[in-house]
Amino acid sequence: MPQSVHDRAAELHNLAAHAHAAAATAHGKGDYLTAHELSKRAHEHSASAHEFAMKLAVEAAGGDSNG
Secondary structure (H helix, E strand, O other): OOOOHHHHHHHHHHHHHHHHHHHHHHHHOOOHHHHHHHHHHHHHHHHHHHHHHHHHHHHHOOOOOOO
């Protein structure tokens, strides 16, 4: 069975949260370069999750997400 769109949105949010936690751990260990890279990844996951959630909201409202 294909993954539901809501499960996918939750997965993207979880990936962002995990990357944020990993970045915090790296920063706490003084590994600032790794922390920076993980923070960038967390930001990318957060942006993807937000974009996906907004697309779902538009579709749920009956709009066309293609413009």
